[in-house]
Amino acid sequence: MTLPKSVPGNILRGLAWAGVLFLIAPLLVVIPVSFTPERYLSFPSEALSLRHYETLLFDRRWSGGILTSLLIASITTVLSVVIGTLCAVGMWRIGGRRMQLLRLMILAPLIVPSIVHALAFYKSWIDLGWLDTVWGVIVAHTTICVPLVMITVSAALSGFDHRLEYAARSLGARPLTVLRRIILPNILPGVVSGGIFAFITSWDEIIVILFITARKVRTLPQTIWSSIMERVDPAVAAISTVMVAATLAAVIIKLTLAKRAAPQP
Amino acid sequence: MSAGFLEIRNLVKRYGGAVAVDGASLSIAKGDFLTLLGPSGSGKTTILMAIAGFVKPTEGEIVLSGRNLVPLEPEERDLGIVFQGYALFPHMTVAQNVAFPLELRKWKPDAIAKRVEETLAMVDLTRFADRRPAQLSGGQQQRVALARCLSYQPDLLLLDEPLSALDRQLRARLQDEIKSLHQKVGVTVVNVTHDQDEALSMSTHIAVINRGRIVQYGTPDDIYENPATRFVARFIGRSNVATVERIETKSDGASALIAGQWLPVEPNPAVAGKAALSLRPEMIEIGPLGTDRTDARKVVMDARIENCVYHGGTTALDIRTAIGPLRAEMPTSRLGVRPTAGATVQASWPVRAGRIVSEDDTALDQQ
Numbered sequence: 001m002t003l004p005k006s007v008p009g010n011i012l013r014g015l016a017w018a019g020v021l022f023l024i025a026p027l028l029v030v031i032p033v034s035f036t037p038e039r040y041l042s043f044p045s046e047a048l049s050l051r052h053y054e055t056l057l058f059d060r061r062w063s064g065g066i067l068t069s070l071l072i073a074s075i076t077t078v079l080s081v082v083i084g085t086l087c088a089v090g091m092w093r094i095g096g097r098r099m100q101l102l103r104l105m106i107l108a109p110l111i112v113p114s115i116v117h118a119l120a121f122y123k124s125w126i127d128l129g130w131l132d133t134v135w136g137v138i139v140a141h142t143t144i145c146v147p148l149v150m151i152t153v154s155a156a157l158s159g160f161d162h163r164l165e166y167a168a169r170s171l172g173a174r175p176l177t178v179l180r181r182i183i184l185p186n187i188l189p190g191v192v193s194g195g196i197f198a199f200i201t202s203w204d205e206i207i208v209i210l211f212i213t214a215r216k217v218r219t220l221p222q223t224i225w226s227s228i229m230e231r232v233d234p235a236v237a238a239i240s241t242v243m244v245a246a247t248l249a250a251v252i253i254k255l256t257l258a259k260r261a262a263p264q265p
Numbered sequence: 266m267s268a269g270f271l272e273i274r275n276l277v278k279r280y281g282g283a284v285a286v287d288g289a290s291l292s293i294a295k296g297d298f299l300t301l302l303g304p305s306g307s308g309k310t311t312i313l314m315a316i317a318g319f320v321k322p323t324e325g326e327i328v329l330s331g332r333n334l335v336p337l338e339p340e341e342r343d344l345g346i347v348f349q350g351y352a353l354f355p356h357m358t359v360a361q362n363v364a365f366p367l368e369l370r371k372w373k374p375d376a377i378a379k380r381v382e383e384t385l386a387m388v389d390l391t392r393f394a395d396r397r398p399a400q401l402s403g404g405q406q407q408r409v410a411l412a413r414c415l416s417y418q419p420d421l422l423l424l425d426e427p428l429s430a431l432d433r434q435l436r437a438r439l440q441d442e443i444k445s446l447h448q449k450v451g452v453t454v455v456n457v458t459h460d461q462d463e464a465l466s467m468s469t470h471i472a473v474i475n476r477g478r479i480v481q482y483g484t485p486d487d488i489y490e491n492p493a494t495r496f497v498a499r500f501i502g503r504s505n506v507a508t509v510e511r512i513e514t515k516s517d518g519a520s521a522l523i524a525g526q527w528l529p530v531e532p533n534p535a536v537a538g539k540a541a542l543s544l545r546p547e548m549i550e551i552g553p554l555g556t557d558r559t560d561a562r563k564v565v566m567d568a569r570i571e572n573c574v575y576h577g578g579t580t581a582l583d584i585r586t587a588i589g590p591l592r593a594e595m596p597t598s599r600l601g602v603r604p605t606a607g608a609t610v611q612a613s614w615p616v617r618a619g620r621i622v623s624e625d626d627t628a629l630d631q632q
Contacts, residue, residue, distance in 0.1 A: 167348055168354070169340045171369065171413065172417075173340055
């Protein structure tokens, strides 16, 4: 780091830190709020309390929401990783202009506003009888997440030499073996990050959920939503803190693993 | 011709309206080192990829030791291919790369370990067994690619311009290595290149390819010394080629009319139709004016030096003569004159050095 010690440099640095603060401060505010002993959103004045964390664990609405969201996000991740990866590999192998068009069509769900999307799901799910079912939500979320996986896997494939596939086949590998032993190991980072995107997207998706679920399926974002709408429950701050901590833990684990993998010859 | 080890019969590949390969036929014997030599876009790689199974021929047959390859998938053909850029698997070590085809063939682990060791020893890479391809030099990667193909002892080894990405010195060294490996292992090789030096020095046979057709097939010395067409003469050895207007044969031998000049030539009965005269640059001798012009076995004419380039051991000269511009290449030590641009000198060559070739490739079909 050899930033010049001139005034513009200092101003630049100050601006950068201000930006960081602007992004992080709202996140930090929820942490003290989550420890309030009161039943409403407030900074703890005297004592700290874990009562809102208790609520998360023992209140059926919260724990049920967390479990439902975990279930939906996990299955959505698996489905969209499998479909998105196969789709990206297939389109990479065929190539050409027509595939470009098809890719645009598949990426369309990312461009269409979620609310339009949600309406479309709502209308179709009525006809299919999938409203307010876990499977209905999983299918909708998979539709949204497949393009995300396709983007990251396609990016990984763009640096992948077609000749590796040719070489593997000439050495005697059938197409499935090529996929398993040659292509997948080389695009794994793209597959994993696609999976992470898919999980996060499904985990905190709310708009589509509001349209296609009612009473039977309640996900975590939905619980958060209604608890804010109804009575500003500090449990929202508690779940936010848990999620911030979980994200932080994931990033730290990722960095440590990367560091351990790096010095390899 | 008896059935060869590898037979290509009337191979045609069309992409829509474009013809990549236009009726190529070849037959090579076991142990041959065949080079498909041609400019880029000539269809040589298409022929190689058709043998490998990555290009489906529009017409024609490819038969390897009695087995028709065309309906087989690439993985069923049991060939070895070294690709341009080597296509080593980046996530595997050198040893794992070489073991890969053996694992696919369900070898036992100890047999695999033994063969990998033998193969790496053969290409002198034992020390690098645990490295990743990215940690090796271009030449080492090339040898890994060869080892990976040779470990399962395929009947046929295909080389897709594996040397073109390397610098000159390394290329020359690897050419020698591939050649000696070919002799040691005895595998039949089909090599693709646009580099005539590589083709001449490595191969036992060369097929010169132009516009999807095999223009000439033969041993390197045969192709070099007896080019059949203007294209072959130009492409291999950068020959001077001049269009012949007419050939007349009298009692004292044949003469060809070139640019209004009658020159003595040796007739070539194989050429029907339009002819041209091919003259290798190194056959032209440059000397001072006024040498004896009565030698019937020599063609002698005045020439003006337009340009000369010193290459050390040899000197290349662009000269202008009565039959047009010519390029001459002489050992610098044997240059009879100090070459200066604009000087008038005498150019001469033995009559038998001038070779009558066919003006265009298509005329060969009528033979």
